[in-house]
Amino acid sequence: MSAEPASTDPAPADLAAIAARITCPVVLVGLMGVGKSTVGRKLASLLRRDFVDADEAIVEAAQLSIPEIFEQFGEPYFRDGERRVIARLIEEGHGVIATGGGAFVDPSTRALILERAIAVWIDADVDTLVERTARRNTRPLLKNGNPREILTRLAAERAPFYAEAPIRVVSENGPHADTARAIIEAIDQWL
Numbered sequence: 001m002s003a004e005p006a007s008t009d010p011a012p013a014d015l016a017a018i019a020a021r022i023t024c025p026v027v028l029v030g031l032m033g034v035g036k037s038t039v040g041r042k043l044a045s046l047l048r049r050d051f052v053d054a055d056e057a058i059v060e061a062a063q064l065s066i067p068e069i070f071e072q073f074g075e076p077y078f079r080d081g082e083r084r085v086i087a088r089l090i091e092e093g094h095g096v097i098a099t100g101g102g103a104f105v106d107p108s109t110r111a112l113i114l115e116r117a118i119a120v121w122i123d124a125d126v127d128t129l130v131e132r133t134a135r136r137n138t139r140p141l142l143k144n145g146n147p148r149e150i151l152t153r154l155a156a157e158r159a160p161f162y163a164e165a166p167i168r169v170v171s172e173n174g175p176h177a178d179t180a181r182a183i184i185e186a187i188d189q190w191l
Contacts, residue, residue, distance in 0.1 A: 015046060015047065016048075018047070018184055018187065018191075019047045019048060019049070021188075021191045022047065022049075022118065022187065022191070024090075024093075024117050024118060025089070025090050025093065025094050025095060025096065025097050025118070026049075026096045026117065026118045026120060026183075026187065027086075027096075027097045027099060027113045027118065027119050027120070028040050028043075028096065028097065028098045028120050028122055029099050029103065029104035029113070029119055029122070029162055030101065030104075030121050030122040030123055030124070030162060031101045031124070031129055031155060031158065031162075032129070032133055032151075033129040033130075033133040033151070034122040034124045034128075034129065034132075034171050035122060035124070035132070035171050035176050035179060036098035036099065036122055037053050037055075037098045038176045039098075039122060039171065039176045039179045039180050039183070040053070040096045040098040041096075042176050042177050042179075042180040043096050043180040043183055043184070044095050044096040046180055046181070047095060047096070049095020049096055050094055050095045050096070051094070051097075051098070052094045052096075052097055052098075053097075054082065054085055054086050054089060054097055054098060054099045054100060055098075055099075055100050057085050057089060058078075058082055058085050061081070061085055062081060066078070066100075069081070079102065079103075079106050079109075082099075082100060082102075082103050082106070082109065083103075083106055083108055086099060086103060086109055086113070087112055090112065090117055097117070101158075104119070104121075104158075104161055104162060104165070105157075105158055105161045110161060110164060114164065114165075114166075118166070118167065118187060118190075119165035119166060119167065120165060120167045120168075120169060120183055120186070120187070121162040121163070121165035121167065121168040121169070122169055122170075122179065122183075123162070123168055123170050123171065124170065124171045124172070126148065126151050126152050126155060128172065128173055129151045129155070130147055130148050130151060131173075133147060133151065166190055167183070167186045167190055168186075169182045169183050169186055170182075
């Protein structure tokens, strides 16, 4: 009979102590496909906080899908609505908020997040992003062109903005729970 592997989750007392030190929302930023929503759900569960996906909140508020908003009104209109929704979510005091890939690029949205939340940049290599984004065809910015080329360009363009987040964690092709634990450790060190 084999022994159960030891859990790699931080001990409940450690998690409670870390969670108690987090007094504002944790906002996840990074390119599409890094796992902000999936990691965010796991992170919120570990911290015993609620989770909200800003893109889902935008869809609910607009009563349109994100591709429909882009098609009907364009990206500037979408970014304005995105900024307002993220401001509302932060004001409501949600525990963990996942943002869309372009949210942190907007100067007003970035300033808001940096001032009123803990910004965590989840980063990943382009191969991982291409593999993950290929699972869904709902990404407006990948509709017209080679996804690898688009993601490579976006990674280069957006990295300076994402780098303003005080915490950076790399998401690899392992379980998303590993990334969530890495975020908790990084927040603990940062605080």
